[in-house]
Amino acid sequence: MSTLSVIEKWVEEKAKVLDLGCGNGDILSKLQKTKSINGLGVEIEEKNIEECLLKNINVIEQNIDDGLANFSNDSFDVVILSQTIQVLKNPNTALEEITRIGKTCIVTIPNFGHWRSRLSLLFNGRMPVTSPLPESWHGTSNIHLCTLQDFEMLCAELSISIEERVAVSSNNESKWYLNIWPNLFSASAIYKISK
Amino acid sequence: MDNKISSVGRVTAQSVEFKETLILESGDQLESLEIIFETYGNLNPDRTNAILVCHALSGNHHSAGYYKNPDERKGWWDSLIGPGKAIDTNKYFVVSPNNLGGCHGTTGPTSIDPKTQEIYGPDFPMITVSDWVNCQALLADHLGIQVWHSVIGGSLGGMQALNWSIAYPDRIKKAGIIAAAPKLSAQNIAFNEVARQAIITDPDYQDGYYLKVGKSPKRGLRLARMVGHITYLSDEAMRDKFGRELKEGKLNFGYGAEFEVESYLRYQGDIFSESFDANTYLLMTKLLDYFDPADKCNGNLVKAFEPIKAQVMVISFTSDWRFSPERSKEISDALLEANKNVSYLEIKSTHGHDSFLFSEDRYVRAIKAFLGNDQ
Numbered sequence: 001m002s003t004l005s006v007i008e009k010w011v012e013e014k015a016k017v018l019d020l021g022c023g024n025g026d027i028l029s030k031l032q033k034t035k036s037i038n039g040l041g042v043e044i045e046e047k048n049i050e051e052c053l054l055k056n057i058n059v060i061e062q063n064i065d066d067g068l069a070n071f072s073n074d075s076f077d078v079v080i081l082s083q084t085i086q087v088l089k090n091p092n093t094a095l096e097e098i099t100r101i102g103k104t105c106i107v108t109i110p111n112f113g114h115w116r117s118r119l120s121l122l123f124n125g126r127m128p129v130t131s132p133l134p135e136s137w138h139g140t141s142n143i144h145l146c147t148l149q150d151f152e153m154l155c156a157e158l159s160i161s162i163e164e165r166v167a168v169s170s171n172n173e174s175k176w177y178l179n180i181w182p183n184l185f186s187a188s189a190i191y192k193i194s195k
Numbered sequence: 196m197d198n199k200i201s202s203v204g205r206v207t208a209q210s211v212e213f214k215e216t217l218i219l220e221s222g223d224q225l226e227s228l229e230i231i232f233e234t235y236g237n238l239n240p241d242r243t244n245a246i247l248v249c250h251a252l253s254g255n256h257h258s259a260g261y262y263k264n265p266d267e268r269k270g271w272w273d274s275l276i277g278p279g280k281a282i283d284t285n286k287y288f289v290v291s292p293n294n295l296g297g298c299h300g301t302t303g304p305t306s307i308d309p310k311t312q313e314i315y316g317p318d319f320p321m322i323t324v325s326d327w328v329n330c331q332a333l334l335a336d337h338l339g340i341q342v343w344h345s346v347i348g349g350s351l352g353g354m355q356a357l358n359w360s361i362a363y364p365d366r367i368k369k370a371g372i373i374a375a376a377p378k379l380s381a382q383n384i385a386f387n388e389v390a391r392q393a394i395i396t397d398p399d400y401q402d403g404y405y406l407k408v409g410k411s412p413k414r415g416l417r418l419a420r421m422v423g424h425i426t427y428l429s430d431e432a433m434r435d436k437f438g439r440e441l442k443e444g445k446l447n448f449g450y451g452a453e454f455e456v457e458s459y460l461r462y463q464g465d466i467f468s469e470s471f472d473a474n475t476y477l478l479m480t481k482l483l484d485y486f487d488p489a490d491k492c493n494g495n496l497v498k499a500f501e502p503i504k505a506q507v508m509v510i511s512f513t514s515d516w517r518f519s520p521e522r523s524k525e526i527s528d529a530l531l532e533a534n535k536n537v538s539y540l541e542i543k544s545t546h547g548h549d550s551f552l553f554s555e556d557r558y559v560r561a562i563k564a565f566l567g568n569d570q
Binding site for chain 1: 536
């Protein structure tokens with residue numbers, strides 16, 4: 001099951017959805033078609049913003065690192081933070097903010113505990129460069145990478161409850177073996193969290 | 196359809212007269228109303244492609260093309276309106292009126308008051324943005340346009356687009372609110388007051404009856420425009436354009452226009468004072484000061500936005516300090532809070548408030564995408 005189809009499954013019909021770091025609007029666009037959601041994106045890349053406009057997706061140009069104070073408590077049914085948390089300056093503030101704004105939140109993270117990353121560091125002695133995280137340490141925008149275990153511990157610290165978790169392989173599929181040891185086998189994970 | 200960018204070419208202004216009494220927001224009445232306007236492009240058979248373009252403080256109905264000679268100064272938004280441009284006249288029917296109280300043909304202080312058969316002058320009633328929008332609705336009726344595809348404008352023009360979406364929620368599908376603010380700040384009002392005082396204290400102002408005695412408070416108007424013009428530009432834009440360049444390459448140790456920037460401001464002031472009516476300028480600055488859609492809702496902008504049905508795009512420019520991005524964000528945030536369809540863009544530009552007049556690439560593509568995404 002792809003990340004998108006997991007998100008699709010978790011979002012209810014006609015929900016009000018905020019996608020933070022919405023990219024070119026693909027997730028919202030899909031959810032608009034299949035779930036008739038009322039969607040809003042937040043994005044900083046100019047090209048992505050334009051693509052959202054072309055797809056008729058409402059989009060706000062805003063840097064998540066500057067805060068989300070303009071979104072009021074429980075104002076969205078679902079807040080999505082997909083492959084974004086690792087580029088934020090303050091992941092913990094972001095987690096607190098999204099659980100304040102959304103009744104439910106969906107967070108997807110790349111797993112730095114994946115066996116490829118572990119082996120790469122172990123044998124090469126250098127920061128891993130893998131297909132989901134292709135940039136070298138000095139050029140990457142991924143400044144806050146973590147493992148699934150790290151993420152889950154942070155949620156616990158912030159009293160955020162994890163309702164569901166789906167582990168995803170590097171080719172974006174969920175395989176049976178991923179759940180044996182997700183922190184080792186999954187390339188990324190999708191969490192449904194709330195406060 | 197041809198996507199080549201070109202000009203709308205030669206245009207002619209049209210006018211329409213309304214005989215019914217117009218009741219203004221102030222309670223005053225106007226016995227008759229004439230609106231001068233231009234249109235570009237063609238209205239489709241379903242009448243669904245009409246875009247209303249709203250002008251700012253000193254603008255008028257001539258927003259694109261030229262009257263006689265292709266070399267003459269083009270309409271004020273010619274950079275954005277035309278075939279293949281941001282507001283594509285191959286696709287849309289663009290309507291561009293001169294607003295009530297103007298001095299370019301629409302009923303205003305220089306018109307004859309039918310009651311007294313004399314020039315209105317300072318006796319022209321106070322008008323508001325709501326009055327403007329109501330007049331534009333009359334024009335829409337006249338043109339057979341029930342619903343605007345979009346209403347769009349920059350600065351005070353953006354405020355009209357905002358007012359449209361509140362006052363006539365069923366008659367507007369999209370609103371483009373560019374370089375605007377939900378209301379003027381004390382600093383904004385202060386600049387307007389300096390401009391007004393410059394005009395009113397000019398001895399030729401004659402309590403506003405200057406036309407009766409064949410005069411015009413040109414010195415006041417000139418000064419008003421010079422002050423206004425500074426607020427339209429950014430520090431960076433002025434530095435790039437003029438720096439400390441000297442007109443004659445050396446200091447003359449006098450009060451003539453030594454620096455290029457002095458010369459530019461004087462020139463702008465001169466042109467304006469020759470072509471604009473002082474009473475209109477007073478009226479329009481006052482109308483700007485009064486604009487505050489939240490006022491009727493005890494200052495609650497979110498509540499004021501409740502009737503809105505239009506899809507809104509709010510655009511600000513990084514170097515605009517007259518109506519800074521923060522002011523546009525106030526509009527966009529209140530729309531979010533009111534659960535409305537809104538997009539917000541902050542465009543990098545060095546042109547200050549005037550940025551909305553330039554065809555900066557990202558700005559053009561954003562408007563195009565926003566206007567065209569329903570098709």
